[in-house]
Amino acid sequence: MEYTIKFCPCNFEEELYDAKEKLQQIPNVEIIEEKCLLYCGQCLVQPFALVNGKNIVSDSVNDLLADILQHLEGTQINCSKTKLQVNCEECGSCNFHKEQVLR
Template sequence: MLEIKFCENNYTHGIEDVVNKIKEQLENVTVEVESCLGYCGDCAVGPFALVDDELVQADTPEELLEEIKGYL
């Protein structure tokens, strides 16, 4: 099962839609939203997530969703 973690501070980059789409569309994934993941520099720059503890970044929330889907 794929584990995906998001930082709640990254919601300013539109991550909420990504979280909701993953929960609705993808199976065999665990989604967690934490208060801080410790990637503050990356969090300030743009959308990101940790997929099985690997940093995944993109320029837009839509691109991040596609990057995450690539791990399935």
């Protein structure tokens, strides 16, 4: 699965440069700078990114990078249908998605 990570260019632009560079090295990750992401209050005080539409926010740039990486890893599972580590597409071949909802 492809991941789209959107950043607002007004949100910690200089501080997030290295994090964006690291994320661009990951296969299937597309970095987009989009103004505005409609998180203006948050944008002024905390670094954040939208990962496939999910708002990932942290107290520091280093924490944001770690949280994004953790989110990317957390969306990967060992699929019982394909026997590969893939993003869950809720095919119904296993109970992974149901277990995630119940947690």
